[in-house]
Amino acid sequence: MKLYALSVLYKTGDNKATRLISAHELSSFGYFQKSSVKEFMNFSSKIIVERTLASSRSSVKEQEYICHVYVNSNNVGAVLIADHEYPQRVAHTLLNKVIEEFEKKIDKKYWSISKEDEIRLPEVELLLTKYQNPKEADAMTKINADLDETKIILHNTIEAVLQRGEKIDDLVEKSEGLSLQSKTFYKTARKTNSCCVIL
């Protein structure tokens, strides 16, 4: 089981989200894929948070990945991208933990004015590493059992999260965060139904 990406985002009033912090663990991807995979993970984290209501959590399946997302009542969102083997409960515990850490360490006034990836919080990186082994990480947080798993909304594809009239292909095409190579990567992966790309 693997964790690939963990990021913290802030949702502004107009339903846009800014990614404030992100950490990645992409060593299992090939050298030439890493940058595109990273862009796609950031891209999907963003579109999912933008479409998740405040104080709700969900897990979105997409091919062999699952994006776990939680947006709290302060409009702070966290997304964890993991594989299917990773236990959902532990994933959401980690999301709580990372948001808690973020709200504690970063002053509220920076949330809305900071630019993409501007905030430094090394704890995010550390949490991503520590939680790679859910068994070890879970043992320490077992007391934190107030997580109600039945409240997690499950989506079988990323398309299910999108609003009416939205298409994932269009979003990819329009995205500014994706390089030309990543867009090609996406198209070829779609065509061959290959397993190497997120989305």
Add this chain to the structure above:
Amino acid sequence: MGSTDKRGRRLFLDLNNAFKRDNRIDEFDYIPVMEPQTNCSPVVLVNHKLGIEMWSLKILLQFAYHSLMEWRATSKKFIESQEIICLSRAVVLLNPECSTAWNIRKEYVESGELTMAEDLKLSALVLTKHPKSSETFCHRRWLLSRFIDIYLQSSQGSNLSTGSGQEGFVSMDAIDLNMDLPQVNPPPVQNGVHVDGPMDYQNQMKTEIHVCTCAAEKYPCNYYAWSQRIWLIQHAYNCSSQALVGELHRTEGWVSAHISDTCGYHYRQFLLSSLCRQRESLSQQLSLQYTDLLEKEQGYIVDLIGTFPGHEAMWCHRRFVFNSLYRHYSQDLSPGSPDRGLIGESATQRQKKTRLEFEPSEWAQKEEESVKTKELKSLSSAQKQLAQKYLDWMRKIVIK
């Protein structure tokens, strides 16, 4: 055709140059660029990683494949062997299922124009892009068999004289001994055997295990990679109990980190079944009891199931372990079983046996109870379903 041919040759030369420039290339991949964008070559070499832009794949493969087939169809003249080796390399990199290309390489290995080390390196590189290519694994098996033969011939007389025959070439360092293996009586194995050939036997086999692990990592449930590993244990280690126990120990971590990969469990099942066949030598040479290993495996899988609910692969493995244990216990009770009165059985072992000398069905009952109180009460519906299936299956196995 003419222009394609020219571009094909150009690409082919670029590829050859890349291999000439760097002899430590350790990864190969396609780069998603569908149209030539710059005037640079589509063959990219960075950091010992080789990449080819996608638009050029077809042209390169067509050129290499047709040149190679033409050469083979005609009287095999006019082209130097080095050129053919390079052509076949280009073909297998892009299409590793082309057995003709691999066979051409086999011929050159036999004639000595291509070294085995070089070909092992290339096929390992192919596997970084195509981790479940059966032809590539097959070619490696051919190379390794050859390697083993050469090794056995060169070491004849020195090793085979050590009584236990083929076990002689399993050196201790192939096995992690930092496991709970009692060190009291190290088995009769020669340490530090050296191959006279260019490659060291142990290192080669370790590399092969590494190649298999990488391929298994790259592609989940990679049947080919795990079959290769089984083959290796059978042919290079002759299924020695030491190698089997070492592998059992070594794959534990991998399996715990890939809980839904059936191949990992199947590999452990292979190890345990092979160990079952050599229970006697296991207890004599390594002072390990087969039953203990099985019971340990049961604890291991039950623990995994508890931690990660809802994965069928683990439940299948649990069935295997249960079935093996049940059959083993039942056999133990029947008179004249080979296990009775084995020498080297420790006192606790015998105690355990007398404790177990109850009905095996009673033991099965206990397992049933444990599933009913634990997994059947799980919050996850998938886990509950799997537990129920397991119980149903158990009832069919245990004849009361």
